[in-house]
Amino acid sequence: MSSHAAHADAHAHPAIGTYLKIGLTLFILTALEVGAYEVVHRGQPAGFAHLLEPVVVPVLLILSAIKFALVAMFYMHLKSDGRLLSTVFVFSLVIAAVVITALMLLFAYLHHVAPTKVPGGP
Amino acid sequence: MATTVREAPPSHEPEPTGLWSWITTVDHKRIGILYGATAFFFFLLGGLEALIIRLQLAKPENTLVSAETYNQLFTMHGTTMIFLGVMPLSAMFFNYMIPLQIGARDVAFPRLNAFSYWVFLLGGLILNSGWLIHAAPNGGWFGYANLTSKQFSPGLNIDFWTVGLQVLGVASLAAAVNFFVTIINLRAKGMKMMYMPMFVWMSFITQMLLLLAFPVITVALILLMIDRTFGTHFYVPSGGGDPILWQHLFWIFGHPEVYILILPAFGIISEVLPVFSRKPLFGYAAMVFSGAFIAFLGFGVWSHHMFSTGMGPFADAFFSMATMLIAVPTGVKIFNWIGTIWGGQLQFKTPMLFALGFIAMFIMGGLSGVMHASPPADLQQTDTYFIVAHFHYVLFGGSIFGLTAGAYYWWPKMSGTMLDEKLGKVHFWLMLIGFNLTFFPMHFLGLNGMPRRVYTYAAENNFGFWNLIETVGSLILGLSFVVFLVNIWRTMKSKTPAPADPWNGATLEWSIPSPPQEFNFAEEPVVHGRDALWEAERLAGGRVPEPQRVSGKGIHMPNPSYWPAVAALGVATTLVGFIGGLHLPVSLTGVVILFLGVYRWAFEPAG
Amino acid sequence: MAEHAHALEHHTATGIDSRKLAIWTFIGSECLFFASLIGTYLVYKGRDVIGPKPHAEWLLNGKVQEQMLEIPLVTFGTALLLFSSLFVVMALNGAQRGNRRQLITWLVATICCGVFFVGMQVFEFTHFYHRGMGYTTNLFSSTFYTLTGFHGTHVTIGLIWLTSVLVVALRGKLPPEKALNLEIAALYWHFVDVVWIVIFPVVYLIR
Numbered sequence: 001m002s003s004h005a006a007h008a009d010a011h012a013h014p015a016i017g018t019y020l021k022i023g024l025t026l027f028i029l030t031a032l033e034v035g036a037y038e039v040v041h042r043g044q045p046a047g048f049a050h051l052l053e054p055v056v057v058p059v060l061l062i063l064s065a066i067k068f069a070l071v072a073m074f075y076m077h078l079k080s081d082g083r084l085l086s087t088v089f090v091f092s093l094v095i096a097a098v099v100i101t102a103l104m105l106l107f108a109y110l111h112h113v114a115p116t117k118v119p120g121g122p
Numbered sequence: 123m124a125t126t127v128r129e130a131p132p133s134h135e136p137e138p139t140g141l142w143s144w145i146t147t148v149d150h151k152r153i154g155i156l157y158g159a160t161a162f163f164f165f166l167l168g169g170l171e172a173l174i175i176r177l178q179l180a181k182p183e184n185t186l187v188s189a190e191t192y193n194q195l196f197t198m199h200g201t202t203m204i205f206l207g208v209m210p211l212s213a214m215f216f217n218y219m220i221p222l223q224i225g226a227r228d229v230a231f232p233r234l235n236a237f238s239y240w241v242f243l244l245g246g247l248i249l250n251s252g253w254l255i256h257a258a259p260n261g262g263w264f265g266y267a268n269l270t271s272k273q274f275s276p277g278l279n280i281d282f283w284t285v286g287l288q289v290l291g292v293a294s295l296a297a298a299v300n301f302f303v304t305i306i307n308l309r310a311k312g313m314k315m316m317y318m319p320m321f322v323w324m325s326f327i328t329q330m331l332l333l334l335a336f337p338v339i340t341v342a343l344i345l346l347m348i349d350r351t352f353g354t355h356f357y358v359p360s361g362g363g364d365p366i367l368w369q370h371l372f373w374i375f376g377h378p379e380v381y382i383l384i385l386p387a388f389g390i391i392s393e394v395l396p397v398f399s400r401k402p403l404f405g406y407a408a409m410v411f412s413g414a415f416i417a418f419l420g421f422g423v424w425s426h427h428m429f430s431t432g433m434g435p436f437a438d439a440f441f442s443m444a445t446m447l448i449a450v451p452t453g454v455k456i457f458n459w460i461g462t463i464w465g466g467q468l469q470f471k472t473p474m475l476f477a478l479g480f481i482a483m484f485i486m487g488g489l490s491g492v493m494h495a496s497p498p499a500d501l502q503q504t505d506t507y508f509i510v511a512h513f514h515y516v517l518f519g520g521s522i523f524g525l526t527a528g529a530y531y532w533w534p535k536m537s538g539t540m541l542d543e544k545l546g547k548v549h550f551w552l553m554l555i556g557f558n559l560t561f562f563p564m565h566f567l568g569l570n571g572m573p574r575r576v577y578t579y580a581a582e583n584n585f586g587f588w589n590l591i592e593t594v595g596s597l598i599l600g601l602s603f604v605v606f607l608v609n610i611w612r613t614m615k616s617k618t619p620a621p622a623d624p625w626n627g628a629t630l631e632w633s634i635p636s637p638p639q640e641f642n643f644a645e646e647p648v649v650h651g652r653d654a655l656w657e658a659e660r661l662a663g664g665r666v667p668e669p670q671r672v673s674g675k676g677i678h679m680p681n682p683s684y685w686p687a688v689a690a691l692g693v694a695t696t697l698v699g700f701i702g703g704l705h706l707p708v709s710l711t712g713v714v715i716l717f718l719g720v721y722r723w724a725f726e727p728a729g
Numbered sequence: 730m731a732e733h734a735h736a737l738e739h740h741t742a743t744g745i746d747s748r749k750l751a752i753w754t755f756i757g758s759e760c761l762f763f764a765s766l767i768g769t770y771l772v773y774k775g776r777d778v779i780g781p782k783p784h785a786e787w788l789l790n791g792k793v794q795e796q797m798l799e800i801p802l803v804t805f806g807t808a809l810l811l812f813s814s815l816f817v818v819m820a821l822n823g824a825q826r827g828n829r830r831q832l833i834t835w836l837v838a839t840i841c842c843g844v845f846f847v848g849m850q851v852f853e854f855t856h857f858y859h860r861g862m863g864y865t866t867n868l869f870s871s872t873f874y875t876l877t878g879f880h881g882t883h884v885t886i887g888l889i890w891l892t893s894v895l896v897v898a899l900r901g902k903l904p905p906e907k908a909l910n911l912e913i914a915a916l917y918w919h920f921v922d923v924v925w926i927v928i929f930p931v932v933y934l935i936r
Binding site: 084 | 743744745749750753754756757758760761763764765767768769771772776784800804807808811812814815817818819822916919920922923926927929930933934935936
């Protein structure tokens with residue numbers, strides 16, 4: 001492994017060892033995500049499923065957010081690149097999140113607080 | 123995969139002028155002229171559509187055009203003015219002036235620049251091709267669902283609209299990437315972001331808006347296209363779909379879009395006022411931050427276009443407050459413009475007249491805009507001519523006055539000739555009078571209940587008097603453009619030569635010959651502060667001598683190429699295959715052409 | 730003052746190559762594209778009365794059907810896509826260090842993973858179609874196929890791009906000085922992976 005030589009470089013690209021560790025982490029996080037889904041889906045083990053069910057949505061979103069950040073920071077090099085690129089990406093993500101959240105809130109009102117009868121709908 | 127380069131020709135060799143040189147050009151100045159000429163043509167087309175509308179409305183129960191034709195006219199007038207008029211006219215200035223103002227030789231991606239133009243041209247042609255079969259788009263420029271569904275719009279009209287706009291979207295996105303990177307990366311040595319000309323700043327913010335807003339309308343249009351082509355129910359209630367989704371997606375794009383339409387004009391005004399007041403722009407930093415704040419906030423107000431759709435009190439209140447808030451940074455700008463001219467040595471040349479007209483007209487448009495921000499008030503105003511008055515004051519009184527100021531201001535630089543001042547003043551006064559006659563009475567008509575988008579009205583409504591005044595006003599407006607055309611025609615014949623710096627300008631474009639040589643700057647400039655040319659003149663102790671044309675020996679410029687045009691044809695052909703249902707052979711051919719164009723572009727041999 | 734041919738690329742006010750900044754700018758724009766599609770999916774989620782449901786039993790001609798989404802298959806595809814991101818950074822590392830063998834091996838591995846992912850999706854779509862979910866069947870079907878279909882299209886374009894880079898590498902024309910060409914393709918590829926990292930839980934795992 002060339003970890004030492006790579007880290008000596010000012011604009012250090014992460015070493016291959018780091019890439020592999022990130023890869024393994026991503027795999028494990030995915031396994032946890034699917035595991036959480038299966039536990040809630042099957043309702044087994046019963047006690048754990050009972051605990052997990054009310055928080056499974058935030059848990060899944062947090063797990064995927066961590067995966068997202070790992071790929072962005074390490075595989076896409078944002079951690080070691082200049083701040084400009086991170087700013088471009090993060091700003092876009094913020095607006096993207098605003099759009100998704102706003103749509104969900106606006107339609108939640110329409111569907112649950114003040115729904116109108118629509119043929120074919122609930 | 124880099125742009126190929128070659129040495130610029132010696133200065134005394136005339137630049138090639140044939141059609142082929144224009145088709146293969148990657149020079150930002152030529153591309154700017156292409157945008158300008160094409161956009162001006164479409165602008166006149168949109169103006170003609172407006173005149174026919176005004177003639178139809180001149181008296182009650184008029185029969186000049188049918189209701190169906192009227193629908194096509196107002197749809198195309200709006201769509202044309204926004205997408206084929208104001209936006210590409212702004213693009214003309216982005217293309218021509220941004221590299222000059224930042225001291226660069228060209229944009230970051232010259233072939234991508236050419237690609238953007240050709241895609242724009244094809245998109246504009248597709249959008250207007252419906253006229254040939256009397257099936258021009260007819261669902262309004264905002265295309266509300268589910269009027270635009272296959273059930274209620276079975277003809278090809280809406281297909282021309284969705285396909286044309288998608289093609290135009292590709293052009294805008296490609297150009298936005300290009301200018302975003304150019305402004306960040308290609309600034310001359312010493313030109314920090316906070317030393318950039320205000321036109322460059324406002325254009326920079328505009329590119330960010332384009333990048334974030336256009337994908338949303340792209341999705342909105344794709345879903346509409348899929349509904350119409352494959353029978354899905356994204357916007358169709360009978361299948362569970364909700365037409366409101368269209369409105370949200372459209373306006374999430376649509377509101378940033380209006381800032382895309384006005385910010386470049388803000389930038390132009392911020393260039394013209396200082397030069398013709400012989401004073402630097404007042405409050406530079408505040409202008410930058412207010413522009414950024416307007417753009418950011420602009421993403422949070424879109425549902426003020428939807429106050430009548432029953433979103434509920436919380437949403438109404440939120441969007442209302444956010445909309446009112448936007449008036450604050452806008453007000454900051456207006457005060458700063460006034461602060462710029464205050465105490466200045468005012469030169470009332472034509473560009474300055476249009477800039478001053480802009481301030482007055484934009485304030486009026488802003489005032490009516492703030493009135494719409496209140497949901498209960500807006501419930502009276504929405505879908506009436508009161509709204510039509512508002513947006514014409516900001517879009518015409520704002521954007522068009524601003525772009526016209528830019529046209530007169532930069533004409534000498536782009537053409538090497540001077541427009542006639544007297545005719546310019548006639549143009550201004552006719553335009554100011556005609557504009558106000560046309561649009562001011564719309565405030566009254568709207569409050570008196572005249573609805574939008576109606577092809578006629580009953581005599582008993584008593585709308586006839588003001589409508590007639592407005593029609594007369596619109597004819598005066600049309601006349602003002604005739605004066606402009608006469609001015610251009612006369613100038614092209616007489617060719618009064620323009621010096622490099624006819625206005626005693628503050629920014630770098632005035633430091634090079636008019637028109638500039640292909641490589642722009644003989645030597646790449648080094649900048650020491652804002653208003654780089656005034657700064658350089660201050661350091662030199664006075665005006666700098668008239669720059670000479672020099673040999674371009676040793677300066678490497680990008681090679682011309684026709685592959686961007688080929689790729690553009692590929693994009694257009696792929697999407698045209700969706701008009702009137704999916705015609706797979708057409709779209710697949712388009713994909714092949716696109717791949718061919720892109721691959722040859724990417725692998726063009728260097729040098 | 731003479732300028733060298735590639736000054737356009739290297740001499741930037743920020744020190745960041747313009748092409749790299751451009752791909753990130755494009756990626757930022759694409760975030761909004763996928764946000765709109767994901768937003769549409771979420772807005773219509775759970776709104777269907779008839780037709781296939783993602784996580785619940787549904788009726789087809791009076792007969793009870795299993796939930797439409799099949800987790801094991803797509804989990805496998807998700808893992809493939811994640812590994813492909815790892816493989817492409819390994820390939821890039823090889824390109825940057827001039828190790829042609831490493832570059833080509835891992836680039837081939839990346840493309841294989843991507844091809845299998847698309848294959849998985851094609852299989853999934855076909856299978857769903859045979860189980861009774863066409864494109865226009867209901868809102869879930871339309872939003873599902875549109876969202877994942879556009880993602881799959883992006884993957885396919887990424888594969889074509891990576892394959893072109895592979896061909897250049899095989900011809901020996903990807904020395905360390907040109908590693909940026911792979912880096913840019915890799916950034917696009919990672920983005921496509923990152924979008925899937927969002928789609929996978931939102932569509933498949935969250936009920």
